[in-house]
Amino acid sequence: MGRDTWRFHELDRERRKKGRIHPAWRGVGCLLIVILGFIGYAFAGWFLSKNYVYIPPVIRRPPFAPWLPQDLIVKAVVAFLFMLLTFTVLSVIYAVAFPIHPGEKDVPPLKRGDKERW
Numbered sequence: 001m002g003r004d005t006w007r008f009h010e011l012d013r014e015r016r017k018k019g020r021i022h023p024a025w026r027g028v029g030c031l032l033i034v035i036l037g038f039i040g041y042a043f044a045g046w047f048l049s050k051n052y053v054y055i056p057p058v059i060r061r062p063p064f065a066p067w068l069p070q071d072l073i074v075k076a077v078v079a080f081l082f083m084l085l086t087f088t089v090l091s092v093i094y095a096v097a098f099p100i101h102p103g104e105k106d107v108p109p110l111k112r113g114d115k116e117r118w
Contacts, residue, residue: 032087048075
């Protein structure tokens with residue numbers, strides 16, 4: 001009886017140790033969002049300087065906020081869209097490179113077959 005509980009304790013300790021994430025990886029997502037925000041803002045400045053899309057003057061300098069620099073709101077929106085798109089692409093690439101493998105406590109996927117009617 002005592003030996004079984006000791007072995008269970010060892011297995012439980014190994015499971016917990018295996019599930020831990022290295023502390024260096026914990027802040028990578030936050031850092032990635034900050035870096036992508038800066039890159040997105042630089043991309044927005046380049047994009048607006050090339051004039052690929054016509055943006056009306058009312059949007060470039062909004063009348064409700066004349067104290068803001070010209071194109072600040074547009075740059076922020078373009079930077080946010082760039083950051084969102086880039087983070088989505090990186091997440092998809094990560095999901096393809098490292099798929100999730102079900103563990104021992106996960107329910108197996110449902111088998112598709114003949115559906116029974118009630």
